[in-house]
Amino acid sequence: MSEVLSSSPASAPPPPPPPAVSPPAVSPSAETPGDVIRLALFRDRRGLLLLGGAAGLSGHQIGEALVPVAIGWAIDSGIVAGDTGGFLRDLALLALLFAGLTFSWRFGYTCLTRATLYGAHALRQRVVGRALHPGGAAERRAPGVTTAIATSDTGRVGGFCWTVSELVSVLAAIVTSAVALLAISPALGLIVLLATPLSLLLMQLVSRPLERRSGAEQAAAATAEGLATEFVSGVRVLKGVGAEDEAARRYATASRRSLEAAVRAISAKAGYYGVSVVFSALLTSVIALVSGLRALDGEIGVGQLVAVVGLAQFIQQPMARLGVFGIELAQKRASARRIADQLTTPPAVPVHHQATDARPSSDEERPPAGAPLTSEPAPERASEPGPEPAPALRITPGPETRWPALTVAAGQRVGLVHDSPDEAAALVAILARRAPVEPGRFAVGGTELATLDPETARARHVHAQGGWARVLPDTLHDNVVLDAPLDADTLAATAVDEVAGLLPDGYAERLTSGGATLSGGQRQRILLARALHTSQPLLVLHDPTTALDAVTESEVAGGLAGVTGRAVLLVTTSPALLAVCDTVAARIDGAWTVAPHPRLLTESAAYRELIGA
Structure with missing residues (x-):
């Protein structure tokens, strides 16, 4: 959006910016x-x-x-x-x-x-x-x-x-x-x-x-x-x-x-x-x-x-x-x-073209007309404490009880336990922008999710891994991270090294489409390693360990506990994964309760029944 220039006196307040106009939805x-x-x-x-x-x-x-x-x-x-x-x-x-x-x-x-x-x-x-x-x-x-x-x-x-x-x-x-x-x-x-x-x-x-x-x-x-x-x-x-x-x-x-x-x-x-x-x-x-x-x-x-x-x-x-x-x-x-x-x-999901506002934040920062461009540093300004960064995810509840009132900040691991598997999958699809988003209900990084086109939301804000994730017909290395180095800590956290050790060519082994030659647990570990190698601030995982045995699931839970700098939302009923969460939002008897996992486990028999503990 271009900046509006005013010829009014300096003492007059600057005119308000023109209202934002929603860009048209892009459809085939x-x-x-x-x-x-x-x-x-x-x-x-x-x-x-x-x-x-x-x-x-x-x-x-x-x-x-x-x-x-x-x-x-x-x-x-x-x-x-x-x-x-x-x-x-x-x-x-x-x-x-x-x-x-x-x-x-x-x-x-x-x-x-x-x-x-x-x-x-x-x-x-x-x-x-x-x-x-x-x-x-x-x-x-x-x-x-x-x-x-x-x-x-x-x-x-x-x-x-x-x-x-x-x-x-x-x-x-x-x-x-x-x-x-x-x-x-x-x-x-x-x-x-x-x-x-x-x-x-x-x-x-x-x-x-x-x-x-x-x-x-x-x-x-x-x-x-x-x-x-x-x-x-x-x-x-x-x-x-x-x-x-x-x-x-x-x-x-x-x-x-x-x-x-x-x-x-x-x-x-x-x-x-x-x-x-x-x-x-x-x-x-x-x-x-x-x-x-x-x-x-x-x-x-x-x-x-x-x-x-x-x-x-x-x-x-x-x-x-x-x-x-x-x-x-x-x-x-x-x-x-x-x-x-x-x-x-x-x-x-409707797709919107996002307009990039690259204008200076004020007229003071705009160079005078005709001034030569220089590489001299700008004069230092007195440092002022800036506003706190917006949370990676904020969910605002509506009149119904489909979703909880929830905030997930950077560095937090939050579990979400829903008594309806279909509603849990629907939430993951919404956060992945694979389903329509109700305006005013979800915000990522301080931006309303409904205003972001799916491509921008997935590239800059959210990596949501649900049932649609698939093993690709490519090498194990490129399935985890394409044309980039593998992170040893991430591989250890997801036990992918064990999968590579069982393949003749290790990480150079070419996998079939959908991972048909792999077990369900091997596929899940590969997909989880792929998710942890992404860089979006918010990571949403839906039942990432359902095909793993109890020992491997505990190893993966320990690896997720070591994830820092990112907000992690675990939509699951796994006790091992919920145990490493800072807090858990659980829908019990039609109402949401937000509390630490140990407290829910101790005080709620319905919660214990819901997660099978």
């Missing part, structure tokens, strides 16, 4: 399936590649259509007329025609391959960027579903340039064939010209159920893929709780639905292909019949008959290809719709 840009397709086709000069690809494929198809015409011409001018020189000349022109159509194909193929790869990459970046949006997503999708959209759907829409270019080239081939047939026999040309729009209309009608079934097939397949990904990554947990049979039942149900959707889509596709092939075969038969009758009547010569038969055989392939476009368009539109739905999912 509005996307429609058409926007998605246009992004893949035209953004970043891909329209030129599309134009080159369409020109190359069209040149190839026009050349293919002219081949039977050139052969018929060579027969009439060379063989029938007995002109050897003319025949050799026609053969040379035919060779040039083949060279031209070959070059056109290679040129078009190169342009379209580049356009496809670049277009799919651009869409993939948008999908991944939306998945990584700091505000999250109001609609939760399984990781496998997002993966399917970012891979198969983006690749399918990226190939839309092929569909457009092939459609243009097929129409060019049909027009060229029709003009050639008109030159030989007007009746034959009219047959092709009338059959083409009829074919397009028929295929468009037949493709409508196919589009619906293709979308259902892709959605069902993505759901089954998402379940498979989650079950494979969490197989240890499923075995631990004895849920293998239930997981297998759910996957079998999703797989059966995917199979049924695929069968319906294939049935529609088979019918579509059948109609297309029958229509193109009938057209070819009609052209061959009419040309044969005219040849018998002597209305067309031998070379012309060869040209007509060749064109009739050639045009069958473009006409059949024309019928297939409906299938491809249906599949690509369904994929574009899925990408658009992903991109337009509203965030779970």
Whole structure:
């Protein structure tokens, strides 16, 4: 915000600063399936590649259509007329025609391959960027579903340039064939010209159920893929709780639905292909019949008959290809719709752009206009005691009793025991800015949490580690702290050295996604070490030791007791962790009590029951 300069006398009080205006919330840009397709086709000069690809494929198809015409011409001018020189000349022109159509194909193929790869990459970046949006997503999708959209759907829409270019080239081939047939026999040309729009209309009608079934097939397949990904990554947990049979039942149900959707889509596709092939075969038969009758009547010569038969055989392939476009368009539109739905999912948490106020604190500190910049130190001022730093976290209760009145200062360890696991998880999600924040209820570092965008809150104020934390497919070292030295005290506090000692390559061991090859306790120690290596003033940990044995949990509790300089909020029911807290806020019988852990343990039977002590 720029400073307001006043021309009033020096004795007059300075004018008040203008009121702060809340910046607009940032949400994913509005996307429609058409926007998605246009992004893949035209953004970043891909329209030129599309134009080159369409020109190359069209040149190839026009050349293919002219081949039977050139052969018929060579027969009439060379063989029938007995002109050897003319025949050799026609053969040379035919060779040039083949060279031209070959070059056109290679040129078009190169342009379209580049356009496809670049277009799919651009869409993939948008999908991944939306998945990584700091505000999250109001609609939760399984990781496998997002993966399917970012891979198969983006690749399918990226190939839309092929569909457009092939459609243009097929129409060019049909027009060229029709003009050639008109030159030989007007009746034959009219047959092709009338059959083409009829074919397009028929295929468009037949493709409508196919589009619906293709979308259902892709959605069902993505759901089954998402379940498979989650079950494979969490197989240890499923075995631990004895849920293998239930997981297998759910996957079998999703797989059966995917199979049924695929069968319906294939049935529609088979019918579509059948109609297309029958229509193109009938057209070819009609052209061959009419040309044969005219040849018998002597209305067309031998070379012309060869040209007509060749064109009739050639045009069958473009006409059949024309019928297939409906299938491809249906599949690509369904994929574009899925990408658009992903991109337009509203965030779970509104994101605000933060304005940085870098102006001087007073006019006295502002250098006079035109004064040279120097590196001389500013004159010393009398030291005055500044205000005490704001607490790392302040929770203000409301009319309900969901949250306690709580203040966590730097260097404090505060435990929070909630009688509702869901409410405890919701509090951690709020502090992590992964859920909406009610204004006026939470403040971090003296700033209201609701006014901070999620990215700023997480980068500068709070590191909250909840159930969403995952082991990454990277080395153990980079899972704990990326491209930075490891802190020996932190590693000892979380017993991560024991995990490294069991791995063949130690801290250089590359872990699988989600830590599938590790035990639950090993994963928790890695995630806890990652949290302790962060630098945010407020550290929020939600049940960080549930998978550890009692001895290791005591070691970790001792390590957390040695954390200094940071405010630590432990949302847990672990007696070992609560014992190292300076104070504990516990919700007992619908009311909050804030007291040291030993006192609660001694005076409250309900508290002892709540923490299982």
